[in-house]
Amino acid sequence: MIPDAPGRIRRIVHIDMDAFFASVEQRDNPDLRGKPVAVGGSSLRGVVAAASYEARPYGVRSAMPSVRAKRLCPELIFVKGRFEVYRAVSNQIREIFARFTPLIEPLSLDEAYLDLTDYLEGRTATAIAQEIRALIRLETGLTASAGVSYNKFLAKLASDQRKPDGLYVIPPEAGPGFVLTLPIARFHGIGPATAARMERHGIRTGADLHRQSLEFLTTRFGKAGRYYWNIARGIDDREVRPNRERKSIGAETTFFTDIHDLAAAAGALEPLAEKVWRHAGPREVSGRTVTLKAKYTDFQIVTRAHSQPAPVMSQAELLAQATALLPQVLPDPRGVRLLGITLSSLCPLPQGPQPEQLDLFG
Structure with missing residues (x-):
């Protein structure tokens, strides 16, 4: 445990909306309630942007090709994404957060960290998290899950424990032990490729990671090795x-x-451009450089970038620029196992009318 100062333990809450895009659609259209719903991906070459909880038992997940999703769940209902609505609801939820603390770190439209350490006013962080969840339900008609702990890493893990519409607390004395029981794939900050590399070294759980020395981890995973060593002990001082x-x-x-x-x-x-754009939205920024990343099946990574004098003005433009870079990385006989989009050379997003966005999910 790393407190900010001797004797000081932080109170961090991670709020994560439950199946946010799909839940908004079900809220606004009663005919969709209780049914398997996918936002986006209705075209043959489309990709699911979000799936309702009713669709998930069939194996439907975000970033899944729509053809596969429909095959897994023949009753799946595809709904066109309404990202201007999701942004408006997200702003409404953040206004609720701001009633309790100014220390709010949005991660996307549907999740954020809150630091309540200096804003408890005689209450516990758990009680405030419960109140925030109740207000979200009352004012938006949606449900949220919350995790409460003494650092960001554990708070985010906790918010996943009782989804949907749940709350979970990891107190300081339980943090290190809680980490030991989890599969590595559950760790925030360890993606599928890194998890696969760790498994090749026999690291499958938090306990396996905890047994590794700092030297072993930094030798094999570079600077990230120290982060992995820390989180295996419930330590995160971010x-x-x-x-x-x-x-x-x-x-x-x-x-x-x-x-x-x-x-x-x-x-x-398509879902990558959407994710980048919704991360940029709360910060009211854009960028002048779009970079496409591709990792081939032999793990070689290549990047291709396009820069322009003016910032990207819409999600559709971001997607168009990234798509225009694809012929520089495909076709390739090796095949691609990973794709990524990055927006850089960041600058404030110009205010005023913006170009109409293309129909990405038709």
């Missing part, structure tokens, strides 16, 4: 930073099945 300055905003995904053709790759870029 602050909640509401105004953190970022040099870039990116998103990437690793595929279960390697991609070999441009059409499939273009479809896979």
Whole structure:
């Protein structure tokens, strides 16, 4: 445990909306309630942007090709994404957060960290998290899950424990032991590729990671090795930073099945562009450089970038620029196992009318 100062333990809450996009659609259209719903991905080459909880038992997940999702769940209902609505609801939820603390770090439209340490006013962080969840339900008609702990890493893990519509607390004395029981794939900050590398070294659980020395981890995983060593012990001293300055905003995904053709790759870029754009939205920033990242099946990574004098003005423009870079990485006989989009050379997003966005989910 790393307190900010001797004897000082932080109170961090992670709020995560439950199936946010799909839940908004079910809220606004009663005919969708209780049914398996996918936002986006209705075209043959489309990709699911979000899935309702009713669709998940069938194996439907975000970033899944729509053809596969429909095959897994023949009753799946595809709904066009309404990202302007999701942004408006997200702003409504953040206004609720601001009633309790100014220290809010949005991660996306549907999740954020809150530091309540200096804003408890005689209450517990758990009680405040419960009140926030109740207000979200009352004012938006949606449910949220919350995790409460003494650092960001554990708070985020906790918010996943009782989804949907749940709350879970990891107190300081339980943090290190809680980490030991989890599969590595559950750890925030360890993606599928890193988890696979760790498994090749016999690291499958938090306990396995805890047994590794700092030297072993830094030798094999570079600078990230110290982060892995810390979280295996329930240690995370990162602050909640509401105004953190970022040099870039990116998103990437690793595929279960390697991609070999441009059409499939273009479809896979749609949810990535959406994710990058919704991360940029709360910060009211854009960028002048779009970078496409591709990792081939032999793990070689290539990047291709396009820069322009003016910032990207819409999600559709971001997607178009990334898609235009695809012919520089595909086709390739090796196939692609990962794609990513990064927006850099960040600058404030110009105010005023913006170009109408294309129909990405038709």
